[in-house]
Amino acid sequence: MEVVRKNFKETLPLVKESIDKADFLAIDTEFTGLMNGRDVTIFDSPEDYYIRLMNGSSEFLLIQFGMSCFYWDEKRNHYLNDTYNFYLYPRGRPGPDRLFLCQSSSLDFLASNGFDFNKLIREGISYMTSTTETKLRENLAERQxxxxxxxxxxxxxxxxxxxxxxxxxxxxxxxxxxxxxxxxxxxxxxxxxxxxxxxxxxxxxxxxxxxxxxxxxxxxxxxxxxxxxxxxxxxxxRKKKEWDELEEAVGFSKVAQMISQSEKLIVGHNMLLDVLHTLGHFFQQLPPDYASFKEFTHCMFPKLLDTKYMSSLPPFKDKLGSSVLTELLSTLGEPPFSLPKIGSRQGRGYSHLDDKEHEAGYDAYITGLCFLAMHAHLARMRGEESDRVVPQSVTLKPFLNKLFLAKTARQDSPYINLVGSEPTPPRDHVFHLVFPKEWQRNDLSQLFSPFGAVTVYFLDECSAFVGLDQRDQAPDVMRALAKNNRVTLTPYYKYKSGGSGSGGSDNEVLYSLLL
Amino acid sequence: MEVVRKNFKETLPLVKESIDKADFLAIDTEFTGLMNGRDVTIFDSPEDYYIRLMNGSSEFLLIQFGMSCFYWDEKRNHYLNDTYNFYLYPRGRPGPDRLFLCQSSSLDFLASNGFDFNKLIREGISYMTSTTETKLRENLAERQxxxxxxxxxxxxxxxxxxxxxxxxxxxxxxxxxxxxxxxxxxxxxxxxxxxxxxxxxxxxxxxxxxxxxxxxxxxxxxxxxxxxxxxxxxxxxRKKKEWDELEEAVGFSKVAQMISQSEKLIVGHNMLLDVLHTLGHFFQQLPPDYASFKEFTHCMFPKLLDTKYMSSLPPFKDKLGSSVLTELLSTLGEPPFSLPKIGSRQGRGYSHLDDKEHEAGYDAYITGLCFLAMHAHLARMRGEESDRVVPQSVTLKPFLNKLFLAKTARQDSPYINLVGSEPTPPRDHVFHLVFPKEWQRNDLSQLFSPFGAVTVYFLDECSAFVGLDQRDQAPDVMRALAKNNRVTLTPYYKYKSGGSGSGGSDNEVLYSLLL
The missing domain is CATH 3.30.1370.50 (R3H-like domain)
Known part of the structure; x- marks a missing residue:
C-alpha cells in the first residue's frame, strides 16, 4: 500500500493496527546517496566502519521507507502481510528548510528501477528528528x-x-x-x-x-x-492552523516512534544503513562514539535481525550462492529450501510475483519472505512443528542484534554486535605502503612475492593497504622492506594511531578494473 | 523545444544554427537550491555579494537551461524565436559521480510549477566543466x-x-x-x-x-x-565505444561553448546566479577573487544584459511596479508600453500565452520579450524607425555588462559592473550591534530613537546590522552608545575588517514576520 501526503493521516491508524498484530516487521529504505568522502576499507574494524558510515552518510536523505508487517492467520495456518511503501520528503515551514546531499549515480539507479521523484517531491510525507520536534513544539507554544x-x-x-x-x-x-x-x-x-x-x-x-x-x-x-x-x-x-501544520510536519516520525515503541522483531537485509538513517532522520543525530551508538540503537530497536548476516552463517552459508536479495529469493525457492505461503488482504500487501525490485515496500516484503524461508529451514532441522516465528526462541538467538558488515566480511570483520563485543580480528598482517607513483599492481605483487600472495586495497595512486595471505610472514616483511628506499612500509596499527594520513580519495581498484 | 538525452545529438546542429542567426539570446536556468550558509546581507558591497554567492551556491546543480534565440524576419519585419529547454543531469561513467546539494524548499517550488524530476534524472543531458573534460580526454587517450x-x-x-x-x-x-x-x-x-x-x-x-x-x-x-x-x-x-561515451558525457557543455564562442548579446532577468552557475558548471570553478571573476565572465560572455537592472533605471523605474518577471510582462503589455509581435516556426518556439512560468525555456522567452518591449520603448523615445536590436548601439550601452544585485539594491549596491568599477556606497551610517538575547525589534528602535529611523538586519538572536536613515547622525551614535554597557556597537567597516565574526545563521526577520 502506497502512503503519501494526502492519505497519510487516514492511514496512520491502519499502520498502528498492522504493527500491533505483527509477529515481526521487515523493513527496507532508499536514500539519495551512499557515501560522501572516504569509503570503508576492507581492513576496517567494526568501530571504524561505523565511524566512516556515520560521517559519510548523514547528509543524504532517506526518501522511501518500506515496512512489511507479518501477522499469523490462525485459521489458514500461514502468514499474511500488510505492507506499506512510504514516500518521504522533509518539507520546510513549519519544519526546517533542509539542505541535503544527492549522489548522481544513486538517483540514476533509483530512476532506472522506476522510482517516482515527482511523487517524492510533490507528495512525500514530511518528518523530523525528535530533537527538532521538541524544539518546534516549545517555540510554537512560546510564540503563541x-x-x-x-x-x-x-x-x-x-x-x-x-x-x-x-x-x-x-x-x-x-x-x-x-x-x-x-x-x-x-x-x-x-x-x-x-x-x-x-x-x-x-x-x-x-x-x-x-x-x-x-x-x-x-x-x-x-x-x-x-x-x-x-x-x-x-x-x-491561527493557533489551531499552526498546530495542525506542525503535526503534518512531524509526519512519518510518528510511524518510526510506533515501530520503536512496539519493541517488535525488525528484520532487514544488509540493514546497517537502514538502521543508521532511520535513527538519524526520525530520532536524533547519530552519536559520534561507537559504544553510545550501540546503546542508542539497542534502546530504540531491542530486536534486530539482519538476513544478510543470517545467510552468511551455517547452515545457509554453503548452500546460498549470492546473498543479493533477489538472488537469495531465487535460491530459497529451490530445494532444500522452499518459500512459505504468504497471503494478504485485498490491496494491503505484496506478493513475491509483483517484481517491484528496489521499491522499499517490495524489498521489505521480500526480506520478510526470505527470513521466513530460512526460519522454516531451521525449524525443520530442529524438528519443530510450527512455522510461526517466536522472536525470543533459541532458533533465532544466534542471529539477533548483529548487523552485517558487507565491505569487511571477507577480512573477518563480519558484523556489529549491538549487545556485546565483536571478535577483533588481528591486523598484524596488514601494512600501509607508500610507493612511487608510476608503480602498478604487479610492481606491488613483485615486491611482496617472497612472502606469498597479498590482498591490495589502493588508497590513491601512491599508497595502499597490503594484507598478507600468510599472516606469519609479517615480521619478515617488516625486516626485509625496512631498508627499501623506494617504499615506506608502516604496520597497520601504527599507521592508524598516527591519524588518518594525508587524504586522497579511495579507489577500490581491485573491483573496478574495466567493469 | 524540449531537449533531453535521446534527442540531444540530433538537435545540436539546430542549436548551432539558431545561435548563429540570432541577434541576441535570452537565457534562464533552474537550480536545486539557492544558498548554503549565510546569505547576502542588505549592506554587502558588490564584492561581498559575489563572494557569498560563490561560496554559498556552488554545490547546487543547474538542472534546466532555457535559451531563446531571437532572429529577425526581414520579410515580416519582426522577430522569430527558436527556444530550447534543456534538462541537465550530470551522469557518472565516464563523467565523475557527482555529489550535489539540494534545498528542500527549492525542489518543492519547482515541483509546484510543474518541473518533471523523473525526466530530469532519467533523460537529463550530461555535462562537465572544461577542466574535467580535458582531464578525461587525456586519461582516456593514455589508458587506451x-x-x-x-x-x-x-x-x-x-x-x-x-x-x-x-x-x-x-x-x-x-x-x-x-x-x-x-x-x-x-x-x-x-x-x-x-x-x-x-x-x-x-x-x-x-x-x-x-x-x-x-x-x-x-x-x-x-x-x-x-x-x-x-x-x-x-x-x-572498445576504444570507439569509450570515445562515444565521453562525447555524450561532455554533452551540454558543447552548447555552453557555442554560446560563449558566438559572442552574441545574452539577455537574462536577474541573471547573476544564472551566470555564476553557467560558468561554474560548464567552464570551470569560479575564481575566489572578485577581479578575476569579472575578467573571466567578460572573457566568456562579452555582452551581457540584465533586464532586471534595465527595469530599475529611467525611463522604466517609475513606470514599472514589480519587476518580477511575469508582472513585468503584464505591465509591458499596457500603455505606454506594448509587447512586440514575435513569431516562431512550427514546434520551435514559445508564445507568451503558453503560461509555463518557471520552465527555463519559457522564462528565457519571456525575458527576451520583455527586453524587446523595453528596447522598443527606448527606440521610440529616440525616434528610431526599426525595432531591430543592435547590440553595440548607444541605446543599449548604459545597460550592458551590469548584473543586478537584488538583495542590496535598496541600500545603493545595485549592480556589478563587469567592465569597470561600481559605485562604492558609504557604510559610515551602518553599525554592528550586539545586544541582550531577550531584546526585541522595538528595544532596538528605542535605543536608536534619538537619531531617527533605522533599518535593522538581524544576524542572529543577539546581533544585527543597523543602518541610520539620517546618515549624518553616525558620529553622535558612536559617542552616545560607546558607554552603554548592555550593547556593543562596532562601526561596519571595523567589524568587517575584523573577520567574519562568530557565525550563527542569518535571519532576515524584517521580511519574514508572519508571512
Whole structure:
C-alpha cells in the first residue's frame, strides 16, 4: 500500500493496527546517496566502519521507507502481510528548510528501477528528528503566548505608502459596499504583504480577518475574510492552523516512534544503513562514539535481525550462492529450501510475483519472505512443528542484534554486535605502503612475492593497504622492506594511531578494473 | 523545444544554427537550491555579494537551461524565436559521480510549477566543466595506449575457482556446440565479472569478444559475442565505444561553448546566479577573487544584459511596479508600453500565452520579450524607425555588462559592473550591534530613537546590522552608545575588517514576520 501526503493521516491508524498484530516487521529504505568522502576499507574494524558510515552518510536523505508487517492467520495456518511503501520528503515551514546531499549515480539507479521523484517531491510525507520536534513544539507554544500582545509596528517606507493606501481604500470599499465573503490581494511581495497585514489589522480589526493563501504555484497572496458572528477570532484560528501544520510536519516520525515503541522483531537485509538513517532522520543525530551508538540503537530497536548476516552463517552459508536479495529469493525457492505461503488482504500487501525490485515496500516484503524461508529451514532441522516465528526462541538467538558488515566480511570483520563485543580480528598482517607513483599492481605483487600472495586495497595512486595471505610472514616483511628506499612500509596499527594520513580519495581498484 | 538525452545529438546542429542567426539570446536556468550558509546581507558591497554567492551556491546543480534565440524576419519585419529547454543531469561513467546539494524548499517550488524530476534524472543531458573534460580526454587517450599490453592477472581466490571453471565450461560449449551469435552470463558480482573477463580472454581470445551489458535496471551482465571475420578486434570496438561515451558525457557543455564562442548579446532577468552557475558548471570553478571573476565572465560572455537592472533605471523605474518577471510582462503589455509581435516556426518556439512560468525555456522567452518591449520603448523615445536590436548601439550601452544585485539594491549596491568599477556606497551610517538575547525589534528602535529611523538586519538572536536613515547622525551614535554597557556597537567597516565574526545563521526577520 502506497502512503503519501494526502492519505497519510487516514492511514496512520491502519499502520498502528498492522504493527500491533505483527509477529515481526521487515523493513527496507532508499536514500539519495551512499557515501560522501572516504569509503570503508576492507581492513576496517567494526568501530571504524561505523565511524566512516556515520560521517559519510548523514547528509543524504532517506526518501522511501518500506515496512512489511507479518501477522499469523490462525485459521489458514500461514502468514499474511500488510505492507506499506512510504514516500518521504522533509518539507520546510513549519519544519526546517533542509539542505541535503544527492549522489548522481544513486538517483540514476533509483530512476532506472522506476522510482517516482515527482511523487517524492510533490507528495512525500514530511518528518523530523525528535530533537527538532521538541524544539518546534516549545517555540510554537512560546510564540503563541505573545499573539495578544501589541507589537511595535514596522515603519512604512515613503516609496510604499501610496500602494498601501490604495489597497486599504479597496478593502474599505469591500467592507462597506461588497457582499462577497472574501477578497484577494495579489501582486504584492513579502514586504508589502507584511505591511498590509499590519495596516489592515490596525484599521479594520473588527470587520475582517487577514490570512495568507499559498497558490498552487507557491505564489502567496493575501486573503481578506469578512468576519461573521460565529467566527473564532483571528488568533484562535491561527493557533489551531499552526498546530495542525506542525503535526503534518512531524509526519512519518510518528510511524518510526510506533515501530520503536512496539519493541517488535525488525528484520532487514544488509540493514546497517537502514538502521543508521532511520535513527538519524526520525530520532536524533547519530552519536559520534561507537559504544553510545550501540546503546542508542539497542534502546530504540531491542530486536534486530539482519538476513544478510543470517545467510552468511551455517547452515545457509554453503548452500546460498549470492546473498543479493533477489538472488537469495531465487535460491530459497529451490530445494532444500522452499518459500512459505504468504497471503494478504485485498490491496494491503505484496506478493513475491509483483517484481517491484528496489521499491522499499517490495524489498521489505521480500526480506520478510526470505527470513521466513530460512526460519522454516531451521525449524525443520530442529524438528519443530510450527512455522510461526517466536522472536525470543533459541532458533533465532544466534542471529539477533548483529548487523552485517558487507565491505569487511571477507577480512573477518563480519558484523556489529549491538549487545556485546565483536571478535577483533588481528591486523598484524596488514601494512600501509607508500610507493612511487608510476608503480602498478604487479610492481606491488613483485615486491611482496617472497612472502606469498597479498590482498591490495589502493588508497590513491601512491599508497595502499597490503594484507598478507600468510599472516606469519609479517615480521619478515617488516625486516626485509625496512631498508627499501623506494617504499615506506608502516604496520597497520601504527599507521592508524598516527591519524588518518594525508587524504586522497579511495579507489577500490581491485573491483573496478574495466567493469 | 524540449531537449533531453535521446534527442540531444540530433538537435545540436539546430542549436548551432539558431545561435548563429540570432541577434541576441535570452537565457534562464533552474537550480536545486539557492544558498548554503549565510546569505547576502542588505549592506554587502558588490564584492561581498559575489563572494557569498560563490561560496554559498556552488554545490547546487543547474538542472534546466532555457535559451531563446531571437532572429529577425526581414520579410515580416519582426522577430522569430527558436527556444530550447534543456534538462541537465550530470551522469557518472565516464563523467565523475557527482555529489550535489539540494534545498528542500527549492525542489518543492519547482515541483509546484510543474518541473518533471523523473525526466530530469532519467533523460537529463550530461555535462562537465572544461577542466574535467580535458582531464578525461587525456586519461582516456593514455589508458587506451595500454590496452594491447599484457597486464598481470588477478589471482582467482580458491572459493571462486569452481564458479569460474563452470562458466568457462559453458562458454566452451557455446563456442563449440551452439549456433547462437551471443550468450549472456548473469548472476555475477563485479569481482566475478572481472575474473571472467580475464579468464575468458585468456582462453578464448580468438573465438569470442566479451563485453558488459547494462540492463534497464542498471544490473550488469556479461555478454559473450561470437567473433566473425569482418568484426573489428575487441580493443578497436572498445576504444570507439569509450570515445562515444565521453562525447555524450561532455554533452551540454558543447552548447555552453557555442554560446560563449558566438559572442552574441545574452539577455537574462536577474541573471547573476544564472551566470555564476553557467560558468561554474560548464567552464570551470569560479575564481575566489572578485577581479578575476569579472575578467573571466567578460572573457566568456562579452555582452551581457540584465533586464532586471534595465527595469530599475529611467525611463522604466517609475513606470514599472514589480519587476518580477511575469508582472513585468503584464505591465509591458499596457500603455505606454506594448509587447512586440514575435513569431516562431512550427514546434520551435514559445508564445507568451503558453503560461509555463518557471520552465527555463519559457522564462528565457519571456525575458527576451520583455527586453524587446523595453528596447522598443527606448527606440521610440529616440525616434528610431526599426525595432531591430543592435547590440553595440548607444541605446543599449548604459545597460550592458551590469548584473543586478537584488538583495542590496535598496541600500545603493545595485549592480556589478563587469567592465569597470561600481559605485562604492558609504557604510559610515551602518553599525554592528550586539545586544541582550531577550531584546526585541522595538528595544532596538528605542535605543536608536534619538537619531531617527533605522533599518535593522538581524544576524542572529543577539546581533544585527543597523543602518541610520539620517546618515549624518553616525558620529553622535558612536559617542552616545560607546558607554552603554548592555550593547556593543562596532562601526561596519571595523567589524568587517575584523573577520567574519562568530557565525550563527542569518535571519532576515524584517521580511519574514508572519508571512
Amino acid at each position: 503566548l505573545s499573539y495578544s500582545k501589541e507589537k511595535e509596528a514596522v515603519r512604512i517606507p515613503d516609496e510604499n505608502r501610496q500602494q498601501i493606501e490604495d489597497i486599504c481604500t479597496k478593502v474599505k470599499h469591500f467592507i462597506e459596499k461588497s457582499t462577497d465573503a472574501e477578497m484577494e490581494i495579489n501582486r504584492c511581495n513579502s514586504f508589502i504583504r507584511m505591511l498590509l497585514f499590519q495596516e489592515l489589522k490596525l484599521r479594520f480589526k473588527d470587520e475582517i480577518i487577514v490570512d495568507t493563501k499559498v497558490l498552487e504555484n507557491k505564489n502567496r497572496i493575501l486573503k481578506v475574510i469578512r468576519k461573521t458572528a460565529d467566527m473564532d477570532d483571528q488568533d484562535t484560528l | 595506449l595500454s590496452y594491447s599490453k599484457e597486464k598481470e592477472a588477478v589471482r582467482i581466490p580458491d572459493e571462486n575457482r569452481q564458479q569460474i571453471e563452470d562458466i568457462c565450461t559453458k562458454v566452451k560449449h557455446f563456442i563449440e556446440k551452439s549456433t547462437d551469435a551471443e550468450m549472456e552470463i548473469n548472476r555475477c558480482n563485479s569481482f566475478i565479472r572481472m575474473l571472467l573477463f580475464q579468464e575468458l580472454k585468456l582462453r578464448f581470445k580468438d573465438e569470442i569478444i566479451v563485453d558488459t551489458k547494462v540492463l534497464e535496471n542498471k544490473n550488469r551482465i556479461l555478454k559473450v559475442i561470437r567473433k566473425t571475420a569482418d568484426m573489428d578486434d575487441q580493443d578497436t570496438l
